[in-house]
Amino acid sequence: MRYFMSEPTVHRRLAAIMFSDICGFxxxxGRDEAQxxxxxxxxxACMNTAVEEFGGRIIKRLGDGMLVEFLSAVSAVECAMSIQRRIAEQNMAVAESDQFQxxxxxxxxxxxxxxxxxxxxGVNVASRIEPLAPPGGICISQDVYNQVQNKIEMEVVALGPQQLKNIHRQVEIYRVIVAAANGAAEGTMAAPVKEPASKSKWIWVAIGAVVLCLAAAGVVAAKRGWEQKQAVETLQKADELLSMNQPSKARILxxxxxxxxxxxxxxxxxxxxxxxxAKDMELKERLQRRFDAMAVTILAKNWEAAAQFADPDSKMRLGIKNISGRLAVAGFFADLLRVKKEHFRIREMKLSEDRKSATIIPELHLFNEWKPQNPMYWKFTNDEWYFVVE
Structure with a gap:
């Protein structure tokens, strides 16, 4: 890693950029800070070891995320695969509560x-490719794939062209099958040669097949009736849970x-x-809790903690200090107007069609009336809601 030098001036270069973060951190x-x-x-520790091993450089840490640079696309992908394997191996040796992806x-x-x-x-594209990967997975762009194909033992799945946010062109994305690179394909064994059956044996086989078909028809009819009953009972139970505002239980059912x-x-x-x-109700319920938690943090004047509610793109684009400063200004006026938790609520909430973002119209209780405020935009990423700072 010593060949990377700190540049005092601004210039350009071609680099392989890796962006990572912890799922649902x-x-x-929120559940257990110590954990x-x-x-x-x-x-x-895993990132530091792997990046060092494959000759990369950690540019910055963004809470639970990292931006890493490599001089080689091959090194970047090999490092990413090594990281996922190491984490999977470590997860097998710890309690389920301490596992992560x-x-x-x-x-x-x-x-x-x-x-x-x-x-x-290049950095913006990498940051928007990362959310497309499944937990424990890796996604790479077409440019990376062109460099690493036939150089790394791996399998990929083409996801096709993807329209990434704030990127004016579509980007071809590939998902790396991490497990596929762990071992070689298994050999096949020759099937034993069987002697041909006699004519009488085939007659008995045919009779048996007819009997089985008749029995199967009865089984299918009974099974279909059971399936319909299960569907009706599930719908009734789900409606009951939804009416009691328990969307999570309804979703699981x-x-x-x-x-x-x-x-x-x-x-x-x-x-x-x-x-x-049920999923929509659950998403809105989680967004409501997230909104309330952020409001409490702002009213407590904990600006840095409040800034953690911002989405990763906003943090990368503006920085924590900038966001904290903006929230401090909002908190100043809230303090000036003596706003309390019960004076701030959601008037309207609308999910996007893809359920990956939402618009909130908050309202503030001032001078004995509720007044709508400017819209707030939220993104659902890494299994959590974050507000977008424009």
Whole structure:
């Protein structure tokens, strides 16, 4: 890593950029801060070791995320695969509560180098590729794939062209199958040669097949009736849970039914529709809790903690200090107007069609009346809601 030098002037270069962060880290910290710090320490130790081994340079740490630069796309992808394997191995040796997963995105692009930091379109693309990876997974751009194909033993799945936010062109994305690179393909064994059956044997086989078909028809009819009954009972239970404002329990119940019952089941479309309703209610419930928690943090004048509610893109673009300063200004006026927690609430909440973002219209109780405020935009990323700072 010594060949990287700190640049006193601004210039450009081609670099392989890796962006990573911990899945659902905000939930972990909200549930148990001590556990969250243990997870963060293991994550950073794993990242430091792997990046050092493959000749990379950690540019910056963004809470539970990291921006890393490599001189080689091959080194970047090998490092990403090594990180995912190490974390998977470590998870097997610790309690389930201390296990965690990471998403990684890798892109090869032009970057602007300034005072040891890197900026530009290449960094932006890498940061938006990372959320496309599944937990424990890796996504790479077409530019990276062109460099590493036939040089790394791996399998990939083409996700096709993706329209990334604030990127004016579509980017071809590939998902790396991490497990596929762990071992070689297994050999095949020759099947034993069988002697041909006699004519009488085939007659008995045919008779047996007819009997089985008749029995199977009865089984299918009974099974279809049971499936319909299961669907109707599940819908009734789900409606009851939704009416009691328990969308999480309803979602789990409906997901289990949709997974177990075939699409040909009567009422299956109703199960899917109700599942969408439950998911929407759950997302809105989580957004409401997130909004309330941020309001409490702002009113407590804990600006740095409040800034952690901002989405990763905003943190990278503006920085924690900038966001903290903006929130401090909002807190000053709230303090001036003697605003309390009960004076601030959500008037309207609307999810986007892809359920990855939402618009909130908050309202403030001033001078004995509720007054709508400017819209707030939120993004659902890494299994959590974050507000967007414009």
């Amino acid at each position: 905000s939930l972990i910290m 969250g710090m243990r997870v963060l320490a293991r994550y950073e 990471v998403r990684i995105g890798v892109h090869l692009g032009d970057v602007v180098v300034s005072n040891g930091d890197i900026l530009g379109d 409906l997901e289990k039914a949709v997974k177990q019952l075939p699409p040909t089941t009567p009422k299956w479309n109703d199960l899917q529709a109700r599942l969408t309703t």
